[in-house]
Amino acid sequence: IAGITQAPTSQILAAGRRMTLRCTQDMRHNAMYWYRQDLGLGLRLIHYSNTAGTTGKGEVPDGYSVSRANTDDFPLTLASAVPSQTSVYFCASSRASGGMNTGELFFGEGSRLTVL
């Protein structure tokens, strides 16, 4: 089934540890995103990528890094996790139509991260 696959689905992590959340899409969408979801705050954009080889910062990029080596993969790395990074992380992608981003995002099922 086409879509976005995130891994792991859930992880408990000690503070100070490095963690990479994986995201793979098979829809050949050009744009990909990482959001975090926190109660009462909705979804906040961490990083995004318009196309392979380019990335950009969202609203809350500090403490996170991303790479986009190819169209399908968009991993999110926490170099040294802190408790405030406890959250549910969603990867998403969107397609272009007529050379313009449609804005319709397809989301993965999420990765629940707990930093102790």
Place this chain on the structure above:
Amino acid sequence: AQSVAQPEDQVNVAEGNPLTVKCTYSVSGNPYLFWYVQYPNRGLQFLLKYITGDNLVKGSYGFEAEFNKSQTSFHLKKPSALVSDSALYFCAVRDMGDDYKLSFGAGTTVTVRA
């Protein structure tokens, strides 16, 4: 900067009654507006969008939304709610001049009682 406000944390309605979920937005240019729904322990799913044209847009599962430029609102509506519509609903906005950044509201939890 663009932003979205969803003034109600929760909306409770009886099955068969009309459902409205409110959303107001702020953008510097012309807005692209979206509604997404999230069922428990799932990712968000696209419901509908307004880009241009008719102010009333229709989407999935019988939902519709009305764009009101003067009130900067984009309220989500359904004429007759179902118990299965119980979920978390998010409004989102993108400035037409910003091709990739979508800003989400805090979300509104809808509960439809039988």
